[in-house]
Amino acid sequence: LQVQEHVLGNGFTILLVEDHRAPRVAANLWFRVGSMLEPEGLHGIVHFLEHVIHQGTTTLGTRDLAAELPILQEIHDTEQELIAVRNRERNRLRERAVFFDELGWPTTPEMDALRQRLYELEDRDNEYRDFWTTYKWYMQHGGYVRHTDPVPASTEQDYMEMNMALPPEHMELFFRFEAERMVNAVMRGWEAQRFTVLEQVLGGLSRPQTRFNEAIDGVTAQSHPVYTPDGGHLPDFANFTRAAMWRIYDDYFVPNNATLVLVGDATMDGIVPLAERYFGALSRRPEPPADLDIESEQVPGGSVRLDWTEPLSPQVHVRYRIPGMGHPDRPVLDLIAALAGGPHGMAGQTLAAAGTPAAVSADFRVIHTYRFGAPGAFNLVAQAASDGDLATVERALLGVVADLREGRIDAGALERARKRLRVEWAEFLDNPQELAFLIGHHHTMNHWSVLPDLIAARDAATVADVQRVAATYFVSSNRVIATARAEPPEGSGPSWLDFLWADLPGDGR
Template sequence: MKTISRCVVVLAIVAGAATSFAQGLAERVQEHTLKNGMKLLMVERHTSPTVAAWIRFRVGSVDERSDERGLAHLLEHMLFKGTKTLGTRDYAAEKPVLDRIEATAQKLMAERIKRDQADPKRIEQLTAELASLEKEAEKYVVKEEFADIYARNGGSGYNAFTSKDGTTYLINLPSNKLELWASIESDRMRNAVLREFYTERNVVMEERRRSYDAEPQGKLWETFIADAFNAHPNGQPTIGWMSDIENLTRTKAENFLHKYYAPNNAIVALVGDIDPQKAIALVEKYFGNIPPGTPVPPVAVEEPEQAGEKRAEVVGDAEPELMVGFHKPTLPAPDDYVFDVIDMLLTDGRTSRLYKKLVLEKKLATSVSSFGAPGSRYPNLFIINATPRAPHTVAEVEAAIYEELERLKTEPMTKDELQQILNHLEFEESRQMASNGGLARNLTEYEAIAGTWRYLIEHRQKVARITPEDVIRVAKQYFTRENRNVGFITPKAQ
């Protein structure tokens, strides 16, 4: 009990300090925009001699054309491969080999795409030639040089991730190594070399096989989302379909890279032990003369209004699983704030309506959750995900979910429920901002998606204004059969 008590006290102190910090966030965030369009967000706090440095590019898989699907995710992998000076022993000697690899790969792909009309001998010859050239190129490669340099200089958490909405690169490092970060990342932005492209493409294809093609849960997710979005690129998998990946080329990737992964589409957050004026000077010195790229254009296509329920079944060697999704607007639309309330009202914690009914009382499910997906820049889905508890079925869980959604249309949210939601929001905001990395992530995320990082400080205020009548109105408007998407796994018969 003493250990638990100490933990509670520590958490309370951390949450209190973070809450106090959050209240002054508007005054603490300093902004600077370079002439090339790069946005710099800084928060100075000296809790430790470290800095979280995050770079968010406003380009994700939703921005790919039909012949580019999977490029943003593949480029996330490729940008760890180095530059003209890092990751290579001799770029001048390496480049001609890379060019020959690309020419050979293009010929091989052109032959393969003929399918039944392809020449097997030609494919065999080009495959052998490509393998030989890739072997030759290996002698110039210095593996993981970015990571090694950061590790030798005290860096940690070096990583990247790609989503529908954007691509982010992150590192935590000692504050006296900030210039090293600026040097490395500006070099990567200016001089990235997509070496080992086709071997890395094979790695991504294997990732796809393992996580989606051979995994019923992954296949369910892809099928469910693709069913829900017939026109909008939100429906396409971030990793790409297998045939998409097979037809990606280094040339296509380089064009996408040079077009969009540029200062005018970048948001940088530096949070931690910094002097903002010195940080600005450092960023200007290393990034200021990089030419801007092409602004990422908005996606013009709009998903047509759904005219009836869509159901997707995946039969696989897995336990039953259920997803129910409804089309909805995205932030900062007023109804999106109402969905944030509904999300917490339904599945946040043991006293939430769906958790209490499905998991605790009826014992129909082992778990239930809700969230917005697959992206946030464009209208998305409100999704409820549940796992039936044996011997109960998907159909039983689905029916129970609909009962609770109907309750939302008739049974007003209580003052206690709203206060519990506001308390939880305050705790979560505090927790996320307690670390330099958490705050850097939120600053870059909301600056990119909502158009301003100030969404962070406005969100709870707007949620507090939501009324029980708002919840009833939104539930009636969106939770309809016509607007409903259902996906489920049926276990394969033994």
Template sequence: MPSFLRRTLTRLAPLVALALAAPPVAAAPRVTTFALENGMQGVVIEDHRAPVVTHMVWYRVGAADEPRGKSGIAHFLEHLMFKGTDKIPDAAFSRIIAANGGQDNAFTSYDYTAYFQRLAADRLELAMEMEADRMRNLRLSEEQVRTERDVVLEERSQRTDSDPFALFSEQRGAALYLNHPYGIPVIGWRHEVAALTRDDALAFYRTWYAPDNAILVVAGDVDPAEVERLARKHYGPLAPSHPPERARPQEPRQLAARRIEYADARVRQPYVVRSYLAPARRQDQARAAALAVLAEILGGGPAARLQQALTIGSDLAVGVGAWYEADRRDPGAFTLYAAPRPGRSLAEVEAAMDRVIADFLASDGPSDEELARVKAGARADLIYAQDSQQAMAQMYGAGLAAGLTLEQIRSWPDAIAAVDAEDVMEAARALFDKRRSVTGWLTGAEDAAAPVGAAPPEDAPAARPLVESGAAQ
């Protein structure tokens, strides 16, 4: 998605002036909701520009809801959901969607698991019928489970175990969370994934995969009344499972700053990353909006303070950035990073990063120009998000599945627009406490054998919009 990271300093002044003088953005898509008697929630987002539809089912369960010692089971079950039912043969789900000119996929995050199909609007009932079928009628053999477990282990080998940036990210996450399951990787620890069984998968499935734990999101060229009729026909007869409350272990008071260092011969470009525990948006939207603005002021583009102090205004770093995980169900992370130039040390760029934070806390806060820049970028992100059918579906699905209300989702742009300098400073003072932080150094070895080149942290988004278009992981 285009981002205000792409704007240059020379374009900043006219862009801000235009944003401040411009009329309100185009009216948001029409969003309607309904609820089925079995507890399923429905959201319809109308988009009549093309005869296509995005059909999504979001389950309010993710990696952070797994039984202790069963890490990776949420992601493993996502794979197994494509194995078939009495009606749909093994592995035929995606082939049927493709034969009807559509695309489908699924993804697992800490707070939700989602399945989607994008296809012609007149094929909506097909997608709904198939998705409703596998919501309660999945069939698994021991052989299917063994085979797919090997697939997941190979996925971990390729995406995590062979990637120093991913391994470093895992270690930082485990250090940031003393007690909360956010410290466990979504894909799971290898030794626990290797021990997952058919019984584990079916127990998780039967507990969480049911209409009263699901959100249906349909976006596209549809009539809301017809969507509700089809939902009642296909999802309405399914029995609820009455899942348990999502009672997760929470963080104790964090009393000590933590530091880690990970060295890997494949790393050519070292970097330092600092993550602070930060409140979730669902708990305090106004504070979350202020933190989102703070992240952009510090690390969002060439005019940001880290850029000016460490890259544009000096020869310390080749890359810097900041981002905030606003949309997790429980407290997430506010993260900054810096990658030193050749000849500069990690200690030097970390000290410079700390000076930027200290100078900001000692200042009067962001200038009017900085606030205007960030809000202009947020305005642009909103326009682009509304132009994407799937982005809008993800915005509502991910938000609701992570515990946001419809009003919080709708009013996020207004929350960003309402942030003032004092809001940002209050958020910064509460955030920047090193006792609630982890600082990590990723370094190479002198005999680097397979350099992977300069890269930002594995979990650093290239462009993190303040008006979220949804998150898929």
């Protein structure tokens, strides 16, 4: 992996991997800002910010900025009045019930009137908007994104990234648009985007598997923000304000907190002048707050068991807390995942030999991300054929963990795991957009040089390394076991979902 690095005078970093096989450049712009920095009561605001800053700037997304400015000022003033009223009424707005509708946001008539005024002002501002300007320009000039969405970006626990692949002759568009977005964003369509993001969160929570996965995350560690859903908590959507969003934007969207990763048909000699023209013109700002780096607290009492009472496909999750990316043990954990998971892995083979086949995976997912600079998780997950198989499946998974801890590892299986990782790495090298994402993610978590070191270290790991790492982390005091059944022995009690569905036509599902 040949990565070229160039840092502008204002701290803006450029990473380039040349790949001249096709006339296209994959571009990813990364900011070290994510859901882990969000304070209580504002979970999900960084993901929300990602959507809002794609609504335009002072020069993009408007048909008449002069006509917009008085409306935007009135929106600001009205929101400040709403904040003052909410602060004054804070005791009346407190949630006091045990079971409640998470969309039944506490309010007062005065607050409702101010909120309605904000909706009306946004409708007035929409008359002057040109919707999705940058996305349309990108598409008209050969743009291609990792996911088909007019917000070509993603936000997770410790990053936000913007991505676009363009022909080399149109790369200047990316530099022009994204540099402008860093300093001159206008929060148009704020109320509409609030409900767009809320709809995404509700879509996830409507799936029983998502609710189970988030429950596992919730019991894994005490108060560590890496396990908080990056989409946010539903009640917090009533607390979001533009003022809180501007504070995050001003603190973190600065050149010395940004990295541009390019993979494709480009050279550093051609890229640096563009970067100097657009990103180099931005002033270096104070270093962003270090609120992202919060130490993990262990769960008191160690081992945790979660028995899910909502009907779900039979499954067992065995989870262990593990170090973040950049820790010297992480390459070995990659090898362990390749060794244990999959139909030909240790767990799948053990279950097949016992006459209790199950689909087994081994990964590092927390929420829906697999790599963190903060401590994360190793997951061994088995989908069983029936509830009656769950006890056998759990014993088999714990038996595989014991084999790893004791070094009972077949040499052929270890080599197959190494080959599996080599193939995975070759696939990344063959896909410029995925490679740009991988490099940027590692650089945001730590530094891009950690990535080639990781690849080399996991290929060199031995049985002794696997045994040492497994014995260190795969211990009962560091473990969570979660079980779901198709027919749980007891049903769940009232929840916010029961109240939400009750208000919808039909059965609400």
